[in-house]
Amino acid sequence: MPEISKMKKPDVKVVILGDMNVGKTSLLHRYTERKFRDTISTVGGAFYLKQWGPYNISIWDTAGREQFHGLGSMYCRGAAAVILTYDVTSWQSLAELEERFLSLTDTANHDCIYAIVGNKADLTDPRAQLPADPQSPAEGGEPGTGPRVPSACPTPPASPLSPGSPPQQVGREEAAALYGRVLRYKGLDEGSSLPADRMCFETSARTGYNVDLLFETLFDLVLPSILRKRTENQRSPTVDLEDYCEPPGRRRGCC
């Protein structure tokens, strides 16, 4: 039997998890195709190979439907980053992340990084309603209020944008709290991990708000993981003193 041709082997894997209908497919589609279009509920899973500089990053879009839940840990195996996605208009979708999806990440890399992403921000945040096309960055709100800066006053639930919007919106601080619990679950020290305000995003696949930022932040963060994987693959018994890397987080001080 002839060997099936191997595909371009990705250097690193990023997995998008989250309940059905939170917009995982739409996010990936917005990022890769720069469009928002109708989706059908994902069956099984799909992935996209992204060329990031000299690296190939595979981004897995998983199915949120309960039926496919069992496949999740397989997708997560060896993942360098996991995007835990909820729907900012659905409290339940945030709760599901902790109840159903967090345990799937047990198979991910030990140094896997986690991002908490509240999608459909266009439904709650006026800033997310502007088209965030990179060609016209001027439209994307004042640069001073960077999206990662935790807003001093959370989106007031009392002023919903449309009268019919669901009442149980999820605020940023709840996402940040979940992030803290994810770290605890992973047995990670909050002090030495990436801070919540860097790893919690509110996005809109519909307008593109923060979508590039999300993916590109993650790609930049997983680069060290790629480099390590590459050196592991060509591991030699000789210790390379030149290549020695200081473990992150511990900086050599003066005396």
Add this chain to the structure above:
Amino acid sequence: MSVKAFELVPAVERDLLMGDKARINVECIECCGKHLYVGTNDCFIHHFLLEEVPSQKGGIKYSAQKLQQKYLGLKKPVAELRAASALERLIVLCDGVLFLVDMATLETVPSATGSGGAKIKGVTSFCMNGNPVNTDPFCVEIAVISSRRRTVQVYTVYEDRVQLVKEVTTAEQPSVVSLDGYFLCLALASQYMILNYTTGASQDLFPYNSEERRPIVKRIGREEFLLAAPGGLGMFANAEGVSQRAPVNWSESVIGAAVCFPYVVALDQDFISIHSMLDQQLKQSLAFRDGHILQDFEGKVVLASTKAVYVLVPLPLEQQIQDLLSGDRVEEALVLTEGAQPNIPRDRFQILHRRILQQAGFIQFGQLQFQEAQEYFRKGELDVRELISLYPLLLPPTSSFTRCHPPLHPFADLNHLAQGDLEKVLRCKRFLISYLGSVRGTEASRASREEVDTALLKLYAEQDHESLLDLLASDNTCLLADSSPWLEKHSKFFALGLLYRCNGQDSAALQLWIRVADGELQDSTRPDLYEYIVDFLTFCPNLDLVWRYSDWALKRDPKVGVQIFTKRSSGKDQSGQPMPDDVITYLEKHSPARLLYLEHLVLERRIKKEKFHSLLAVLYLEQVLSLLEGAPPPAPGQLSLARERLQALLRESNLYRVQLLLGKMEGCDQLLLERATLHGKLEDHGKALDILVHQLQDYSSAEAYCLWASSSSSQGAACRQQLLHLLLDMYLGGGAEERRGDLEMAAVDLLNRHGERFDAVRVLSVLPEGWSLQLLKPFLGRAVRTSVHASRTSRLALGLSRAENLQLLHDRLKERKKPILVSEKRGCHLCHNTFSCPDVVCLPGAVPVHTHCIAHRLSDSALNTHADSAPSKHVDSAPNKNSTQNSNHT
């Protein structure tokens, strides 16, 4: 959906297998080269020879020939069959017993003596290792699921014996097994797992309820398995437990699956579904009744219903791609092509890929999706002539191009494509314009430069496009022969001229343009075509052309036409420029132009050549004379204008032949002023002034004459004084009695106006006695003031010069500020006696002398010269000692 990727071809029909015995079913199959083995539920193995034969339709058919059949004697169905061709054995599972059968004879192989035998009992299922770890070619490795609870065994099978390698237990009862290297991939009761049988390391894959649904574990390649997953998925997993391909969504009740790159083929009870691994889409679905078995053998997918055997024959990749393209499914065709890249030799792939891209481009083009089309054309490196050839008449008949065969698209030409929709045609043309513009000049279109440029030219001309002229003005390879009728048809004569030029046919260009300028041909491209032609001739280096066509330009408008000569580069490099003499000769017939040209030479370029100056003066004079004679009286002002020009030339130029002009003016009483000027040129001032004073009685001109005639002299002031005196004398010398008063008044005026310019003493001596002081008051006032002024000015100048001189001496001394040594041993330079005291005078050059010696010397020279050149008196009163010290320092 619906790509035709496979064709279902019958291999062994019911008749050959069981005839009309209704109870007999196919249980298992094995295919090894041309040999097909079928195990049935009545414990028979049937052996066929399967030959491929081409069918009339171009595909293939199978003809099966039954070689033999063998009853195994167990009355139980033959559950599984596997061939080990190197051993010439079939491994058979029947009634829970696994044993070996000779491939050729189908005889059961007796156990070798002394070994564990060639039988394994209590087997529920087994598989062969697709990636054996044993290097011995004469054995195969198998994994066996034992009917003992939760046990999997690995055996090595030899020709006549089997040998247990390893036995592992599992947490749950396994039902299906697959083996790759050391990796067992197992379907357990509630999940799939990967188990390394040497290390015992295991990896859970994902949950699956094997009791509810039939699990599938199919090795599809090195360390990669295809598994049936919940929700009707086909999941991929490698030995590390990682999924590297996206799952396909087949169905909940799949019986068997296999991979035939790039497709996943899955068998359901009533149909076969075919998904692409490249985009996970369902590509084809075939009805298949009573589906029972689906297996692939060395890339050949064989299926069986309960009664018959079929082969799923893949259609050639290229045909699949063409099918997709003919359904306008460009994206899919490309995904398929690109996905097949690793399976196709590099150069063949490139050709195929390019072709598909080009076809894709034409499909988009046909749908007027120009942006996409352009992208595909670019990526597919389309020979741009393929596209041009779609547009009628755009390709030059001389082009060697023929369309690629088989054709890249179904269109005969643009009209066929547009079906008479003119709007569409127009859009296509606009696209071609932009496309050609973008490929023009790129390396890719080098070979078809001429076609590209010519097509562009034609399109521009037809569409009245502004870039037509830009194209022709730039470096281009438009074919003249093919383009010129086209340009004529669209009345682009100006452009045609440019094209002639590009082809080095300037003369043809000029002829054409002249016809347009004369209104013989209509082309409104340039309303200023005449000026353009003049400009062209002006900068035309080919003098032949200039001589040939300037005539026309001069005739039409001498003033503009003469620019051909006057605006030519007058820079240093005069080579290749017409000689002015030749031009003048040439312009003989065009006298206004000749005049302008001479003016250009004389007045603008200031060429100092007698011939030009004389000729110009003569021409001016002739003009004046003809105006004077003027049968039709000249317009007012015209004469004076002409005379002014003449006079100016006569005054300003020193090069013309004065006598010649004087001769021509002979007998013309009206040109006295000019004559006076000419006499002036001859320095015959008496005659000149005589004309002015006595004949013209124009005193102001006489006065002006004096100033003018002296202005060119080297000794201006002296000469002027002389002339003024001459004039004064003429005034005072009298003339006719009745004019005496006038002349005297003129004399008084002259004196009073130019008091300072006369030699007052001389004037006083010639003035008539009777003139009152009052009359001459301005003159006298001016004369005295001038004299006083002169005296004061010179004294001032003297003072200033002295001061300057002093300053300079001071500076000089400062420059060479060395101590001046005076000692008893040194002598004075004037008297040569030694110094006795430090008071000395220093001459320039730091020469000390006695004070009395220099005083003496000065009083001597003061008597001889008036010039005051006293040396500065510098007394170095420093004591000797001090001076010596200073000198030591230096």
